[in-house]
Amino acid sequence: MNVEETANLIKQLRIQGATNIAIQSVKSLGEEIRNLRWSQREEVYELLNKSIEVLISSRPTEPMMRNGLKYMNQKIGESNWNNPSKLNSVVSEIETEILDIFNKASKNMIEVGARRIQNGDTILTHCHSSGVTGTLIKAKKQGKKFKVIQTETRPKYQGRITANELVKEGIDTTMIVDSATRHYMKEADLVLLGSDAITSEGNVINKIGSSQVALAAWEARIPFYIVSSLLKFDPVTISGVYETIEERHTDEIWDDPPNGLRILNPAFDVTRRDYIHGLITEGGIISPHSILEAIHRHYPWML
Amino acid sequence: MNVEETANLIKQLRIQGATNIAIQSVKSLGEEIRNLRWSQREEVYELLNKSIEVLISSRPTEPMMRNGLKYMNQKIGESNWNNPSKLNSVVSEIETEILDIFNKASKNMIEVGARRIQNGDTILTHCHSSGVTGTLIKAKKQGKKFKVIQTETRPKYQGRITANELVKEGIDTTMIVDSATRHYMKEADLVLLGSDAITSEGNVINKIGSSQVALAAWEARIPFYIVSSLLKFDPVTISGVYETIEERHTDEIWDDPPNGLRILNPAFDVTRRDYIHGLITEGGIISPHSILEAIHRHYPWML
């Protein structure tokens, strides 16, 4: 699939989930370059830049995709190649490298997360995160017995995706409305949520409502963890840029509202690092306060 | 409408709203007694007790209804009557008295509430409360300019009732999903919610999610008021009884869930008095900590 098609599917949410979007973007960029017929290096760079821009502008809050594309861009720039065939093999190699980085990050993070779950635990989650469901399923396969409480997650009901995945694996799962989170918080031993972006100060951008779950967990002294690859770190926040919060269509909330009613539908909110017990990452469990240093150690190319 | 019919309509939510339920219950009890053909006082007391029980058991969390019926019961017991015609006029008088108490309470409370709203304010609310919408509409009619942010209130979308009432009056209204409450809290100047029951310690039972709204308001130092008649006070909580929290049908949340998924659907949660800036009542604005003393002054017959 080429870059334009991929960008379109992302826009339409037919490709979704931060990791998924990052993988497909990387693949389409690889394909696009390999398919280019070129004679001068400049043509390659031009395509590279343009393609990256097309992909990035498909959704505003996707640092993992941006980090993956940046990796490819850098590595292609640093490599020696002077003919199409050499470029093709270089690009394929780099593509494999970054997909491998994505893959290992995900696997390691889930292994770390699964160790945090103990027999008898009740875990509360919100929305759908492949890191969180991966962690839960891993723990289940390790023979652990635990319960899950999960929200339905208005307006798009991604909680139903979570419910389907967990019930299929035989995990004891209970769904509640988003508003009931605080009411059930005292029954939880652990809260696990995913992440769409992490800022240089250690705050986490995730599905609308996450900051409310975190607040309720903090009030009740229940450990609140973010299961997230370090690849979700957004380097532009270092220099003071605010993470953009996507505003989505109001139809998702009410398709037939009375005339004159305004509806606001932000996709994400910001969870303060002070409410986050730890980030469960491929580099182990870290304090959100040390995120920037962890990036310097793990992914210096990101900076 | 007789007692049994009324109890059925309450069960089916066709009569709803704490004040409405209280009014209809009182009326049906009056009618029931007036229609009774009796020869001995005992028959009257028997009917009275049985009817009250039927009404009370129609919904578990309705102290205002219970307080209204208790008033009638007491007053009938204290009155002099020895023939059906005398009883009829006594009952009608008492019915009028208590409906008048309900009515004045509501009117005064709304007047107090409206004074708290100032030009330029943004008021956040959750669910539907006739006390809150009454207050907002009153303030609007006084010529005040303000904005309202209100939640949709899953699972029954009572926020849409609120939206319709406010938009009809030309009030600047914005709807959000329940999960976005904390995200928009910093734009609010005031939070106004209703109440289903108030306990002797000063805690408030209201629509599921209310305690979460209160927590977010407290975190952001936004005054959080409960607009509620003192008639919602539940006297049994004085003696240590817990307020029952109604558990409703899971269909309201998901009518086609995967096999094995458990769904919990409590109608209410408990908001801690520490998060409540004040109770806006017919007796003025009071601290929730002094609720019991306020009842002793205003409605000693309740105790």
Added chain:
Amino acid sequence: MNVEETANLIKQLRIQGATNIAIQSVKSLGEEIRNLRWSQREEVYELLNKSIEVLISSRPTEPMMRNGLKYMNQKIGESNWNNPSKLNSVVSEIETEILDIFNKASKNMIEVGARRIQNGDTILTHCHSSGVTGTLIKAKKQGKKFKVIQTETRPKYQGRITANELVKEGIDTTMIVDSATRHYMKEADLVLLGSDAITSEGNVINKIGSSQVALAAWEARIPFYIVSSLLKFDPVTISGVYETIEERHTDEIWDDPPNGLRILNPAFDVTRRDYIHGLITEGGIISPHSILEAIHRHYPWML
């Protein structure tokens, strides 16, 4: 001094301090009425109403004055008099009564306050309050040894009045700038402040900066007391009316500011009841949450 002269001196701050203003207003009202040459009762009531309005409008945040005038108004209305001589003696009697209430309140409150001070204590205060300096001087006269830390209190430097009063009595006194309050909070054992008004919810209106002192005391777990007569309670707040916060002239802050600079100079701020350990009143030490009930017991005529 007649009513108009008194109102003018209040406006110019030449009569100041809530208690002082209340006393002078009551006296001028008494004098005004006694001096009136009248033939019909209506003339008296007319003067009474007009005079009260003149006095009340001299400063917006003076509930103790308003309560005193209300007392006179009520009592004159309830009394039997039908000739000037009888009215004169009635008015003098009522004036004496209310001045006596003022006087006893002040005396009792200071006695209660002085008992809270122990040998070795360090007391922190802000601005000037005759209740607070009265309490400190009383404790000193009881032979207690303690230290005082007090702020200078910009913009009018009322802290200098406090400093002068305390140093004259030989009390060990240290002055700091307002900004240094939190820095020295950990050395305090007790914080004592006065009050200009108390609301029905139990919040206290006092000199700008008081809420900041309270916040710092709360952070450091230092008991924060308000030394205030119950006569500072403002009955209109029961019905939802906000206490007005007087905005004063910007010259007090900077008399030669650059063109285009805006300066804001509110005289008071609101201290949340949650930061107030107790109200030290003529009725003993009470929780701010129970203020309304205390008024019902002590001064029912106020309501």
Added chain:
Amino acid sequence: MNVEETANLIKQLRIQGATNIAIQSVKSLGEEIRNLRWSQREEVYELLNKSIEVLISSRPTEPMMRNGLKYMNQKIGESNWNNPSKLNSVVSEIETEILDIFNKASKNMIEVGARRIQNGDTILTHCHSSGVTGTLIKAKKQGKKFKVIQTETRPKYQGRITANELVKEGIDTTMIVDSATRHYMKEADLVLLGSDAITSEGNVINKIGSSQVALAAWEARIPFYIVSSLLKFDPVTISGVYETIEERHTDEIWDDPPNGLRILNPAFDVTRRDYIHGLITEGGIISPHSILEAIHRHYPWML
């Protein structure tokens, strides 16, 4: 037993527990007066005053005893008697009255407390309180199933008394060291403690360590209740007097300390009202903020 003997046994802790001390003091005062051979009323009043002083000075932190003795003193003063036989019957009557007040208070308070315990609860307690063990045993007899976690309570190990009482009734009981309270707090559903004295601001004086238990409960959002008769209210705190905290012998902590080591052994500490969910009293569950008003309603003679 006469007054002097009783006072001695109290001093030696051979009579202990606030309620027990109050009962025995009242009884000994009754006996003392009945045994007096007198001819003039003054002799009676003299004995009365002297005896009360002897009893009061036996332990400093016993408001319930002081309230009981005050009751007798007042009632004897108000009664008509002019010969020894009449005085004897008057005193016996008053003694019965106050013992009856004590008894009913205790019984009602335990009934209220037992209603707060639900099947499946874990209740945490500290030290020994007959109100708390009474509540737990009552709930057990009502057929409720619950667990208790209780501290050993250094230095006098009163937790062992609690353990013995509960285990004897077949209640599932777990003992921990005082330091482990916070560690196990998250397993509790409810904290129940007794009280030695309650101040006019709503703070509670109880066994050393109680404020630490309250802090840990507050941190973890676990409801913390004080089971205490209103008779523990200390009226002198209204007027600003601090409750005295008894300092006990250091042998209780270490009987063979190295030379030069200082040991401090206060018997009580002060729990802030903000950490107290409610007072479970004979007058129902109330907010600690409204304690003074509750006393005005229930025991006006105390003030």
Added chain:
Amino acid sequence: MNVEETANLIKQLRIQGATNIAIQSVKSLGEEIRNLRWSQREEVYELLNKSIEVLISSRPTEPMMRNGLKYMNQKIGESNWNNPSKLNSVVSEIETEILDIFNKASKNMIEVGARRIQNGDTILTHCHSSGVTGTLIKAKKQGKKFKVIQTETRPKYQGRITANELVKEGIDTTMIVDSATRHYMKEADLVLLGSDAITSEGNVINKIGSSQVALAAWEARIPFYIVSSLLKFDPVTISGVYETIEERHTDEIWDDPPNGLRILNPAFDVTRRDYIHGLITEGGIISPHSILEAIHRHYPWML
């Protein structure tokens, strides 16, 4: 200007502001060495050490100056030079290097800061900081529309310097007294303050009152940022040394106090890292918790 003259001007506050002091100290040290007539290396080192001591002792809380002088000291020690002319060029080179480091740090930090300001924001600040006013002016030049609320900053009224700078640039500016900070906090979207020193634990030393502003911001959930170069880090705090807090002359507060009044006038206070949302530095926005690691990455020579 030679070292002694510079030290004197610093003492008299005629050179002030942490960055300014650092620059002038570095320059004077360079000049001093270049002017020295020497024959043996030891003479140079002696002068170097003595001069640094003179400069350092001119004001106690100036880590940026100390860091600059340390840089020069180290680099001169490491360089090859054996005749005056070589030394002169070496010193000039090093001086240029460190001034360049200062300059870039300032420029980058302001760029980062300006990105945090958004159209419609209200920014609150305290005292005068060239980093903060630089940031605000930069944002204004980028065409952003925002408002500033700033304190007058007793006792030296540095807020007037801030006011003059901002008003000159056409920035919408409002001045308040220091005590009014909490009162207006709810109108702020962002708080920006400077810094005099940062400790290894991440706490910030700044103008007296800063910790109070931070506390009020934290209470109201308003992001509180420190705009500060990493060069303000004080390496001696790593080893446990406390930052000295300069105590200034009492005349600054009251030049004619009553006899016996003590006045305290500390120049700075300590703001806890927990109240600091982020440090806006030349290395981007970081959590104060990671300050030590950031220094290890950016300025290893400082340690």
Added chain:
Amino acid sequence: MNVEETANLIKQLRIQGATNIAIQSVKSLGEEIRNLRWSQREEVYELLNKSIEVLISSRPTEPMMRNGLKYMNQKIGESNWNNPSKLNSVVSEIETEILDIFNKASKNMIEVGARRIQNGDTILTHCHSSGVTGTLIKAKKQGKKFKVIQTETRPKYQGRITANELVKEGIDTTMIVDSATRHYMKEADLVLLGSDAITSEGNVINKIGSSQVALAAWEARIPFYIVSSLLKFDPVTISGVYETIEERHTDEIWDDPPNGLRILNPAFDVTRRDYIHGLITEGGIISPHSILEAIHRHYPWML
């Protein structure tokens, strides 16, 4: 002493204290290997692995021992040796290296700690920690005047060891029961505790009750420091493993409990990083949030 003997003494608590255990384990491992008669390298590695396992399993919560043994294991593996005599000298060298690391860490940490103590301070501590008593004794030898408040530390009364050490050095020391910690917290200027283990998130495992002391310090805004070598860091926590909390014999609490009483006796609890002002380590004072980065800089071999 060989490995088995050492492991036994550790089990019986006859060797105790994290540092002591680490030293003795390292020494016994060195001796064991030097005593081995071997012909093939595999025999050495086998012994090494078996011995390490024996030592590690002697107590569950001893990361410093585990880190020391890991160091020896790694270094022996990396070294060149092919005959017993060479191995002997290699092992002795490595043993000396790691003991030297232990020794310097302890010395540096104590020097840093002593700088935090100032004349006039009151320091509160809990249990016995050689780092804390070392720090206090060092400060005393530097001529500083300060007071210590310390808990008795049930159930094993390690506070008595602390008392003996401090009193012997002439330090002004006061002992209290564990429950009195919060009561005396307001008299402390500083809290110093030791540590048994530090996790990757920055939490500290220490003697039961430590988290309660930390909570009380946090409530009262008293700086709470952990005096601990970085060698107490537990690397397995990075990967999500929970630190094991040793459960000890119930006899330590009550040797003659009533039948049916359950007693729980955990040796440690977990103190949240948010309550920890700083870690006083051989690498200076650091925020607990940056612990993982500090380990990367100081002891990369640990990871």
